[in-house]
Amino acid sequence: MSIRLAFLVALLFGVLVAYLSSINSAHVRIALGPDWAYELPLMALAVGAFLLGAVFAFGLGTLRELTRSYQDYQLARRARRAESLSEIYHRGVDAQLAGKPAEAAEAFEEVLKREPGHVEAPVRLGELALERGDSQAALGHHLQALRSEERTDTLLAVAEDYLRLGRPDDAIAIYRRILARDRDHLTALRGLRDVAVGRERWAETLEAQERLVQLALREAKPVEEGWLAGLQYELGRSLLAAGNTAGAIARFKETLHVQPDFVPAALALGDSQLKAGDAREALRTWERALETQPALPLLARIEQLHRAEGRPTRMISLYEGAAARQPDNLAVAFGLGRVYFELAMLDEAAEQFEKMEVRAQELPVIHAYLGAIFERRGQVREALEEYRRALRFTESFEWPHRCADCGAAHPHWMDRCPSCRRWNTSRP
Secondary structure, three states: OHHHHHHHHHHHHHHHHHHHHHHOOOEEEEEEEOOEEEEEEHHHHHHHHHHHHHHHHHHHHHHHHHHHHHHHHHHHHHHHHHHHHHHHHHHHHHHHHOOOHHHHHHHHHHHHHHOOOOOHHHHHHHHHHHHOOOHHHHHHHHHHHHHHOOOHHHHHHHHHHHHHOOOHHHHHHHHHHHHHHOOOOHHHHHHHHHHHHHOOOHHHHHHHHHHHHHHOOOOOHHHHHHHHHHHHHHHHHHHHHOOOHHHHHHHHHHHHHHOOOOHHHHHHHHHHHHHOOOHHHHHHHHHHHHHHOOOHHHHHHHHHHHHHOOOHHHHHHHHHHHHHHOOOOHHHHHHHHHHHHHOOOHHHHHHHHHHHHHHOOOOHHHHHHHHHHHHHHOOHHHHHHHHHHHHHHOOOOOOOEEEOOOOOEEOOOOOEOOOOOOEOOEEO
């Protein structure tokens, strides 16, 4: 049908040209040079120009169609190639999930052989290397992935590889690289903080932690503020060790501003003020801290000041007041009994320790003091019995503490738990 239609159109076009030629017999002289000229019928010139334009338009259309067809062919070829790579890659993923690392590694290496810039394959090879404990190979694969595309998850994997290989400074550099792109990236901020804490680079750690406090949700803010207080405290300690007492005092005050019940900072602030010759301000600092938490180290510091000034009644009032505020605190009750004993108030001391013995029979320090009281009274048999009971449990007579976060036992109060590395968690 299309051939007949084309023939009919051509026939009609020929008839039209013949008709127009019969009524337009004029000629046109066309000169192509001084001695080179032609006379052409007007209709022949018009038809020739029309045909030439038609051929040119047809040629452009054909070229455009050929270009489009070639592009479609290239796209289809790339799609078939990508589909083939995807099939190989997913075959490797399936093998990895099925616990076949050798088969998975072979598939991922085949992907990289065909497409060296593939991003996911080297990441998967890094995971396989970690599964077999080869951190160095994992780092190499992750760096290869990083050269193809600098993605945040790949940067984090590289940082973890550096940490496993004992290269914390390189890990810090990677975390900073992430934060240069996204200053609010929580994982990078926490990673930078944790590594810098291990390196005791307190100023650098503090910078990351301040950002974490700003970004923390309401329920997580107390935890992050606890970290901030601990880092402020450590920075103050480092300044104090460097001889910068004024700078240390400022840091300790900032710590207490963040967390008023931070006992280590209160102790260090009072010690710094005492070192600077301001005993009265040190006493105020410890007494303010005592109002929020009657910790044994605070009581001991205040007791030492009263003892140095020869004020035994102040010592008794100190512990009696603390015991009244926290009647269930055995550590405070023990401190009161100890002060009674040291001031030779044996009856009061014995009564205090006997009350405690009912509640904590296995604490050796109570039996040790009861033995000393009986010994001073001349009751040798009772004294020996108490000493035996004290030695039966342990050789240590210090008041035991425990971490409020991880539950690790401490032989005495500690500013930082050696187990979970958190500050201000030691409780009697």
